Amino acid sequence: MWQFFADNPWVAVFAVITLGALLGMVRFGPVRLGAAGVLFVGLLVGALDEDIAAAVPAGVSALGLALYVYTVGLESGPAFFRELRGQLPVMAGAVVALAVTAAVVGFVGHRGFGIAGPFLAGGYAGIGTTTPGLAAAQDASEDPTQPAVGYAIGYPLAVVITIVFVSAIAARRHWTARRDPGSGLPATLVTRTVQVARDLRWADVPGAAAHRVLASEYRPADGVTRVARELDRLSPGDQVVLVGGDEDVRAATDALGSTAPRHLLDDRSAVDYRRVLLTNPDLAGHTVGELGLGEKYGALVSRVRRGDFDMLAHDDLLLQLDDRVRVVMPRERTGEVTRYLGDTEAEVSEVSAVSLGLGLTLGFLIGIPSLTLGSTTLALGTGAGPLVMGMVLGWRRRTGPLVWTLPTRANLTLRQIGLLLFLAVVGLTSGYSFRENAFSLFGLKLAAVLAIGAVVSYALLVLVAKALGQSRERTMGLLSGYVGNPAIVAYANSRASDSRINNGYSTLFALAILVKIVCIQLIVGL
Template identity: 45%
Template sequence: MLVVALGAAIGIIPFGPVRFGAAGALFVGLAVGALDPALGEGLTLVSNLGLALFVYMVGIAAGETFFADLGRQLPLMGLGAGVIVVVAVLAVLVGLALGLDAGLIAGTLAGALTSTPALAAATAATGSGEAGVGYSMGYPVGVVLSILAVSVVVRRKWPARRDEASADGEAIVAQSVEVDRPTPLREVPGWREQAIKMSYLIRHGHTRVLSPGEDLQPADRVLIVGSHSAATRAVEFLGTPLGKELTNDREDVDFKRFVISEPDVAGRTVAQLNLPSRFGGVITRVRRGDSDLLARDDLVLQLGDRVLAVVPRNELAGAGKFFGDSERKVSEVDALALGLGVTLGLLMGSITIGIPGGIQFSLGAAAGPLVVGMVLGAVHRTGPLNWDVPHSANLTIRQLGLLLFLATVGLASGPMFASQVLTATGGKVVLLATLVVVVSAVVFLTGARLLGLSAPRASGGFAGYVGQPAILSFAQARVNDERVEAGYAALFALGIIAKILAVQVIGAVLT
């Protein structure tokens, strides 16, 4: 825990645009472990537990996005998987030419692509502590060079014939309008596509919540919620913008953000809650983490979400009871669902699969919980079991698991790292890591452009391919474009699985 604490302190120190985050525990662990080999002994269970918790939480959070984007982002995902195959073959050929063993080659590949789960798989597949040495020297190379590659590309304006236009990162806004003519809701731009929501309706001086099935009449005053461009198009179509905000009048209709803490509500879509029939109201927005989402009918609500509900004033208390609205309850984790999920993941990871050529591999504690977490994260709930974990709790468990894993790896690999870091072998590892990152960046970003994808999506995809949040954060700081995060989400989980399989094949072939 001392290594965890010191590692967290090192991780927040900025080195230019780079912060190592949880990887600071790895570097402190290496330094402390080098003092006495006994410090790294007997930590296997702690290491596996930390890793399983980390990847399971990643899977739970990424599952829905991964499967939802599977069809639309298949070209980008195929590109990422193909590049990993190319650089894995390159790492083996160059590593052998440099005289490196299997542990160093696999660990360097995992480090250059900043994949902690792949490090665990590399250690297990090669049976060598040198995988941690290769990882620790390749990791900073991977982070720094990847950020430099993204900085060159992310603002480029190349042709993107197969990419959707950006919404310019517009925040969700509310605009009031007076209707000029009779208008069916289905004719309002953005209504059928659910790019907008409507809540407040003033008709003949009476304020209420707009019912989804009714039509608008002349002189109606309605509140439209959506991105600035979508809301503006709807307002221009309907009539005359109002200078007065309809939400200023809260005598008959009121609104409030409620915390989703009721287990029976979490895991269900906005449409399944049927708020118009239940309370005569509507959900317009959902706050999840730092993101404000439009409440589309198919949006699945999660514990910890903050929904903005517009309801008749006398229904406000009932709505709060329905959603739960308890900060204390939302901080609690369903231990039954968590325990079952991680257990299923570890069981899947323990299955050994044989492929032609006598190669044996398994998903292990690195990929088994990840795959199961992704599936359960997409399913959301099974009967009374809600697989989702509140966003804040997910991030906390993920961080703790990662710190425990990296600290134990550092302690176990410290003596070997100290003996090689300033040697010719250390220089060869850095050279190999540099080659892996440079080739990855050139092939991936060039391939994304040839596929007709935008520079922001390509940059986000590359950040997901490398699997480093610091690169994503750097790209988002340079451009306000939602395609950056979409590309990252499409490749993050897939990249982890592909890297795990790659290092396992390397271990099977070279040992």
């Protein structure tokens, strides 16, 4: 009866995606499998009949993978290059830890248990939860089903063991962080109207010079409300609207006076404010200061919402398509500002076919060259080539009229589609081999090797971060990025509210993928 799936492979692919997505929603303790549920359902369906693997359309997995890694690169590239100088010691330590882990997995697995390189390479990708790494292992192996078996065994081990590590880190209240004393950014933003009680220059207000507190509206004691542009001196009787983190706004309020009985934002007769969707492609990749809203319209940006995060605006903050920009402006200029920024919902999911096509073309091209070392051939391939190109282009943001970055919603949509297609095909084509190998003494040996490798790997990264004076919160984020699983960073955020978690995740996520791909190709050659 299972021949039906072999005769109708597209039915099999999308049935696996559907059932796998449902499985991914099921909570197992503190996490969900997410997209990985598609892989496990694919393995189950593929195990039903060996003819299913041969019927799956060729090239679908490569296309899905390319879309996934390219969009990941576009998003993580700016953070990687921004953090490169300050976090270089941590990055170097992560590279060493990954190399040591590869040596441990390769030596113990091959020399100690006689396990073939492709199984170990897939398992190494599994304990690193790196989908591009699995693709690299399959490309380098004569039998691409072998790495998938190792990946499927290593992946759940990685999730469980990493959560144990994150929980242990979160429980450490006395964690010395000599080089990472503060987050630098508020976790949440608040808005408060302050009644000024003393003469004070705005530059002397706590947090103002460091851009941790921003004034959005201002009403002098004997005047009308106006946009707080070029604010100089505040006097008793004035009112000012402050925006920033709760602690920073509280400190600024204490320095100025007290909370006003009425909120200035409730009166929109002279000054209006609203979130405007940035969809004008000519403005993508420019900073808040380069928008020129003050000079053009007498307006200012108070905050920028990107995805689920609110950021306090400052002149050097880079903008991207699909940002929601909170603008404070004279009421009569509202229409002009809105048209200037775009604010067109229909354009949110639009993708430039020129920039996407050219970026992927360049990514595939740099993945072609290879280097032969003995019996091992190293190449960026379809997994790392588009990733590297996406990182570079995401960092550049634009080249003349070409905007490389994608709107956030479009990026996430393409990424999800690519990942689901890749995992569904890998599961279907590897299921029968998984059935023959995983539930055996061989499978237990491989699981033991991967468990040892995972513990060694994660412990090394934590020790490196601790030795380099990183905070508890950033270490949680670094470990999440090092492993590369969104479920882990979500769990870390549930244990502590601090922007350093996401910053740490961005620092190592793309770098770890690239290093794992190189290590994986070396392990295959064992």
